[in-house]
Amino acid sequence: MTFVSASITAIFSTKIDRDPKKAGSYGVGFTVDMGVEARASEKNGVFLNGERVSFPTVEHVLERLGGKGxxxxxxLPVSCGFGVSGASALATAVEISLQxxxxxxxxxxxxIAHEAEVVNRTGLGDVVTQSFGGIVARVRPGSPSKSRVERFLSRAEVDFLVLGQMPTKEVLGDEVKRRSINQAGKKRLKEFLKKPSLENLFVQAKKFSLESGLADDExxxxxxxxxSRGGLASMVMLGRSVFALNGKGAFEEFGGDSFSARITGCSVRL
Ligand SMILES: Nc1ncnc2c1ncn2[C@@H]1O[C@H](COP(=O)(O)OP(=O)(O)O)[C@@H](O)[C@H]1O
Ligand SMILES: CC(C)(COP(=O)(O)O)[C@@H](O)C(=O)O
Structure with a gap:
């Protein structure tokens, strides 16, 4: 079995390139001790929690490595900003290689996992975050072997509230949205790096979610x-989800599913 952590992006700006090795994103994200477990299987195709699914990103990895299933x-919920596609792609690549x-x-x-994400537009920087682990600032975009990161370790429990899905493909394909994301993302990454504390991550991430226009009223x-209850919070990119420090009490007055997870520096486990 291979485990790969969820990747929660707090801030990002896109770098689109025809070459998947050069495409990716700048930004800051972190990994937690919840994620995706993969087992190589003799059955053909991709099974998610026991059900046969269409998952082109993972199918791409299977094809590239000659894996059956x-x-x-x-x-974790899919398409809610937890980088389930990146975790699934990376865990599958490791599993098939071992098998x-x-x-x-x-x-x-x-x-290969990064290429699968970029080609299918299900992510840009998640596999980089997941390859390194911890709080990961992506200062040079690209595939994991080409990117450059600053990695910070932090001990914290983070609370999550999931309100709904936001298909990554649609947002990344919208040029108008991409423009405001990129402008805000570059600035907020720079401001985070000036003071790379967990608290400042929340401050800059919240500004990013407002300036980019990605956060809706809810x-x-x-x-x-x-x-208002003394915690810190921002939006999970790209999902209708919120991550918070001391958020549990406030979450109770809203609908949606909530759970908590710890930040981890160890994002790939066998
Ligand atoms: N039940 C499902 N619901 C939504 N997407 C699914 C499901 N099963 C597999 N998928 C695949 O997962 C991908 C989710 O990718 P993405 O939107 O990037 O979400 P995440 O934030 O979880 O990485 C979809 O593009 C789709 O191919
Ligand atoms: C924010 C996003 C572009 C998408 O993230 P997700 O929806 O979780 O696949 C991510 O890959 C990133 O570059 O930081």
Whole structure:
């Protein structure tokens, strides 16, 4: 079994390129001790929590490595900003390599998972965050082997509230949205790096979610409710979800599913 952490993006700006190795994103995200477990399978195709699904990002990895099938398990919601697609792609790449005795270097597998994400527009920087682990600032975009990151370790429990899905493909395909995302994302990454504390991550992330236009009224209401009780909160990119420090009490007055997870520096486990 291979486990790969969820990746929660707080701030990002896109770098689109025809070459998947050069495409990616700048930004800041973090990994937690919840994620996706993958097991190589003799059955053809992708199974998610026991059900056969269409998952082109993972199918891309299977094809590239000559794998038959994979059984994925997760308690995380899909398409809600937790980088389930990136975790699934990376965990599948590691599993298939082990099953087939390919002995490929880790960063070769990570680059294949990144390529699968970029080609299918299900993510840009998640696999980079997941390859390194912790609080990861992506200062040079691209595939894991080409990117450059600043990595910070932090001990914290983060609360999450999931209000709904936001298909990554649609947002990344919208040029107008991309323009405001990129403008805000570059600025907020710079401001985070000036003081790379967990608290400043929340401050800059909230500004990013407002300036980029990605946070809707309900998301803003949740963030403000957490703050009014003395916590910190921002929006999970890209999903209708919120992450918070001391958010549990405030979450109770809203619908949606909530759970908590710890930040981890160890994002890939066998
Ligand atoms: N039940 C499902 N609901 C939504 N997407 C699914 C489901 N099963 C598999 N998928 C695949 O998962 C991908 C989710 O990718 P993405 O929108 O990037 O979400 P995430 O934030 O979880 O990475 C979809 O593009 C789709 O191909
Ligand atoms: C924010 C996003 C572009 C998408 O993230 P997700 O919806 O979780 O796949 C991510 O890949 C990033 O570059 O930081």
């Amino acid at each position: 994979v059984d994925l398990r997760t308690r 087939k005795g390919l002995n490929l270097p880790f960063f070769r597998l990570a680059d 998301i803003v209401d949740v963030i403000e409710a957490v703050e």
